[in-house]
Amino acid sequence: MEEKDITLSKPFRRFTTRELSLIIILSSLGAAISVPIGHAGNLLNSIPSVPFGSPQVLSGLHVIWLVLAATLVRKTGAGTVTGVIKGLIELSLFSFHGIFVLFISAVEGIIVDAVFVITRQTQTPSLCLAAGLSSASNVAVLQLTVLPRLPLPILAFMYSISFISGVVFGGYVTKRVADIAGTLKGW
Secondary structure, three states: OOOOOOOOOOOOOOOOHHHOOOOOOHEEEEEHEEEEEEEEHHHHHHOOOOOOOOHHOOOOOHHHHHHHHHHHEEEEOOOHHHHHHHHHHHHHOOOOOOOOOHHHHHHHHHHHHHHHHHOOOOOOEEEEEEEOOOOOOOHHHHHOOOOOOHHHHHHHHHHHHOHHHHHHHHHHHHHHHHHOOOOOOOO
């Protein structure tokens, strides 16, 4: 199957009703799943033998929806809009991050769009890079807001685990789902 390039002509080009529906559905699914994943991460952090930052192994699950929306819609801004809507819904579902979840999700979406604009494609390496960087961006946001004094080795551990999780869950798994969705819907 031949890969299509992402549409880059105008940032935040108007979305069709179908595209907006897809963005809203994926945002809602992402938010509904992200809240329990966040709480599972907190539970994982409370286990005494597990090192601090280990919940980042789940962070790739948060960006699946952003990468999937950007891949299926194929317009610049789809990841950002999905991230903002996902953050708003997550906030209304009482995410343990509080108001920061809106900022975290928006930054994740912006990074997905930025990688797709820079690489001008949505092939597997671009998906994996976008998902890995997007997933790791949550550590950067947390570092700038609530975790500013963590030692460098812990931050490096968190960034690397989050990036790998993003590549595996947000990149590879999203590519497989997008291939199936594209086959089913003729995209």
